Amino acid sequence: MTFELETAANPENLKRVVIEPVTRVEGHGKVTLLLDEDNRIHQARFHIVEFRGFEKFIQGRPYTEVPVLVQRLCGICPVSHHLAASKAMDMIVGSTLTPSADKLRRLMHFGQILQSHALHFFYLASPDLLFGFDSDVATRNVVGVAAAYPEIARQGVALRKYGQEVIRLTAGKRIHGTGAIPGGVNKNLSVAERDFLLKDIGQIIAWSQGAVDLIKKVYCERPEFHNGFGYFRSSFMSLVRPDGALDFYHGGLRARDEHEQDIFDHLDYGHYWDYVHEEVKPWSYMKFPFIRSRGREEGWYRVGPLARVNNCDFIPTPLAEAERKIFKAFDSGSATQATLAYHWTRMIEMLHCAEGIQELLHDDDLLGDDLVSKGERALRGVGVIEAPRGLLIHHYRINEDEQIVRANLIVSTTHNNQAMNEAVRQVALQYLDGKQLTEGLLNHIEVAIRAFDPCLSCATHAVGKMPLEVELLDAEGKEIDRLVRNASGACGA
Amino acid sequence: MTAPLLIFACGNPSRGDDALGPLLLERLAAMNLPGVELLTDFQLQVEHAIDLQGRERALFVDASVSCPPPFELSRLNAVKDRSFTSHAMSPAAVLQACQELYGAAPPAWLLAVRGESFELGEPLSVAAAGNLEAAFAQLQKLIFSNGEDVWKVG
Numbered sequence: 001m002t003f004e005l006e007t008a009a010n011p012e013n014l015k016r017v018v019i020e021p022v023t024r025v026e027g028h029g030k031v032t033l034l035l036d037e038d039n040r041i042h043q044a045r046f047h048i049v050e051f052r053g054f055e056k057f058i059q060g061r062p063y064t065e066v067p068v069l070v071q072r073l074c075g076i077c078p079v080s081h082h083l084a085a086s087k088a089m090d091m092i093v094g095s096t097l098t099p100s101a102d103k104l105r106r107l108m109h110f111g112q113i114l115q116s117h118a119l120h121f122f123y124l125a126s127p128d129l130l131f132g133f134d135s136d137v138a139t140r141n142v143v144g145v146a147a148a149y150p151e152i153a154r155q156g157v158a159l160r161k162y163g164q165e166v167i168r169l170t171a172g173k174r175i176h177g178t179g180a181i182p183g184g185v186n187k188n189l190s191v192a193e194r195d196f197l198l199k200d201i202g203q204i205i206a207w208s209q210g211a212v213d214l215i216k217k218v219y220c221e222r223p224e225f226h227n228g229f230g231y232f233r234s235s236f237m238s239l240v241r242p243d244g245a246l247d248f249y250h251g252g253l254r255a256r257d258e259h260e261q262d263i264f265d266h267l268d269y270g271h272y273w274d275y276v277h278e279e280v281k282p283w284s285y286m287k288f289p290f291i292r293s294r295g296r297e298e299g300w301y302r303v304g305p306l307a308r309v310n311n312c313d314f315i316p317t318p319l320a321e322a323e324r325k326i327f328k329a330f331d332s333g334s335a336t337q338a339t340l341a342y343h344w345t346r347m348i349e350m351l352h353c354a355e356g357i358q359e360l361l362h363d364d365d366l367l368g369d370d371l372v373s374k375g376e377r378a379l380r381g382v383g384v385i386e387a388p389r390g391l392l393i394h395h396y397r398i399n400e401d402e403q404i405v406r407a408n409l410i411v412s413t414t415h416n417n418q419a420m421n422e423a424v425r426q427v428a429l430q431y432l433d434g435k436q437l438t439e440g441l442l443n444h445i446e447v448a449i450r451a452f453d454p455c456l457s458c459a460t461h462a463v464g465k466m467p468l469e470v471e472l473l474d475a476e477g478k479e480i481d482r483l484v485r486n487a488s489g490a491c492g493a
Numbered sequence: 494m495t496a497p498l499l500i501f502a503c504g505n506p507s508r509g510d511d512a513l514g515p516l517l518l519e520r521l522a523a524m525n526l527p528g529v530e531l532l533t534d535f536q537l538q539v540e541h542a543i544d545l546q547g548r549e550r551a552l553f554v555d556a557s558v559s560c561p562p563p564f565e566l567s568r569l570n571a572v573k574d575r576s577f578t579s580h581a582m583s584p585a586a587v588l589q590a591c592q593e594l595y596g597a598a599p600p601a602w603l604l605a606v607r608g609e610s611f612e613l614g615e616p617l618s619v620a621a622a623g624n625l626e627a628a629f630a631q632l633q634k635l636i637f638s639n640g641e642d643v644w645k646v647g
Contacts, residue, residue, distance in 0.1 A: 057614040069507070072508070072613075073613075075536045119540075143573050143589060143593055150594070154594055156539075157542065157594060160540045161540050164540065174532070174534070
């Protein structure tokens, strides 16, 4: 693992290409490439260009408000923040969750991951996978998919909608729900609500299996291409259950190196800072976490679906476990380090969510009334879950007045920061180095980033705030071309 | 039964003037309006096409940095714009998705309310608070009008 291409030796003599914003990802990020006169790449960086200030936003608030408040950090995965914060607050109120509270939260979490994975695969990734990375940009989008593959598009919408219904019924509301509270949950599932979800779950499982079959077919039709695209080897980090099973909601930390050897296993995340440090680099607002024992150069890692499916010993539902075995065995394990295998493993996880929802819906604990427990109060709480995009850490300290005095959040996309930069560099070398740049070639860079499904910002949204600007500078830094895209999608010089 | 009128507000209540849409819907919710369904979300996405099905009308309410103050009401046409490449779609793009997926989309309008500042943790700006009052008056006109004239724009 090296940092080749992170910083060019003589940047002042190079021309600069900017891809901004990176599309079909959440938030505002950009890629800058420095090229010489022969279009040879000397530097490639993936930047985050906005500062979020989450921790400041939360300071001074009563700890009881935090699980609701943090949902406003992100419009894409509010439930993940809701649950991670709630787990941290459980520690503060000294709670060991009741079976009903634990299962209701797990149901909510399955719903969140199912809907998030469905959106990403069907609407953000499938245009590239079904039409080709350099296909016509006018049809390489969700509407193109709807026109060419209407049934797949409808299934994608229905899967997403089902996941949101699970969230609505467990969190109380479609968004800004208050389902999880410090020490438990504030509502159970009624019989009518359970039966409403049970009605469609068979179809949801069937569609999820179909999605796994689709990505497997696409991937296996061109195995060398999909395995090799943006390829690099890395460590992986995820939560696992005590018996080694995949678990999105709770477990110990497991990190394995690029040779699948344990770096650590079943660690208590309550002291994550003993194992994970964060490095600041001057060119990005997003920090670069690394495993302390391996140091800055060697300690970076990947999180998310690929990490989880690789790291776990098994998936505790039958259909997803069968698909995990197929994935791991494919071409003697050649896909286990592939950037594009994120898509494959993401769909295996979606299938697991659907199966997990079905299993939970048959558990009467969901209907129980014992929803909250509390114990000895603490002044510090750490909550860690596997969010759709990977490990999510919430860490809070409160004062005697029960106000938040310190908060530290390490979100999934931050864990993947170095890995996304590595993927960008590999693709730049593989496909762009020495070539005349085209939209299709630049999209290859975005395809690599998109595989991680990064979530780059929280959810501000206002009409007219989605600019795109691409500038091409010559070797002396003089602008030679510029393209601007406004909110309506119109492009002009 | 599906309510004939859907009013859909976008925005993050903790992002300064991005709260304009959700705040307007909170006021409407307190009025218990028959025949009107109120939905709010941080941002529009493709599954909101499902919410558009079977409506007589849809009205999107959102903060805007580019409309003239205090607000601007405009008729929407389904458009395949660049927001298809994002996690957050435009109202016109959601209409287009509705047409593509389900064969038809309802007549739709956008009430864009001028906002100035969108930083995390900020309250509503003074200017936006004034714009909210004007927009709320306009919303009531739209909802309670018996004729079609009030829905006609430009």
